Amino acid sequence: KQVGSFVLKNDNSPNNNAEVIIVVIQPDGKVLQKSSWESGTFSSAEGKKIYSCKMRFDYNKGEAKRMNFSLISDRYLRGNYVMQIYQNGLLIGKLSKTLS
Numbered sequence: 001k002q003v004g005s006f007v008l009k010n011d012n013s014p015n016n017n018a019e020v021i022i023v024v025i026q027p028d029g030k031v032l033q034k035s036s037w038e039s040g041t042f043s044s045a046e047g048k049k050i051y052s053c054k055m056r057f058d059y060n061k062g063e064a065k066r067m068n069f070s071l072i073s074d075r076y077l078r079g080n081y082v083m084q085i086y087q088n089g090l091l092i093g094k095l096s097k098t099l100s
Contacts, residue, residue, distance in 0.1 A: 011061065018056070019056045024083050027078065
């Protein structure tokens with residue numbers, strides 16, 4: 001099981017709900033998918049991409065919101081994993097972690 005968390009803060013949008021898309025890229029370059037039922041594709045500035053999971057959340061303008069997700073796989077490769085966070089098709093965050 002792989003668990004991730006991040007903090008979002010939206011100072012611009014007056015909406016009270018949003019959706020973010022998480023992409024976790026494995027060391028072999030493939031996207032780690034939550035399950036075949038819960039993963040899919042989305043359009044980004046780089047073209048069509050596969051996502052690991054999608055999260056909806058409610059917030060108040062200017063409020064920092066902690067988001068948590070988990071992904072389960074039969075096998076995890078050793079090496080560098082890259083987590084990308086997208087909103088409305090735009091990359092808003094990126095993080096790399098090494099599994100040894």
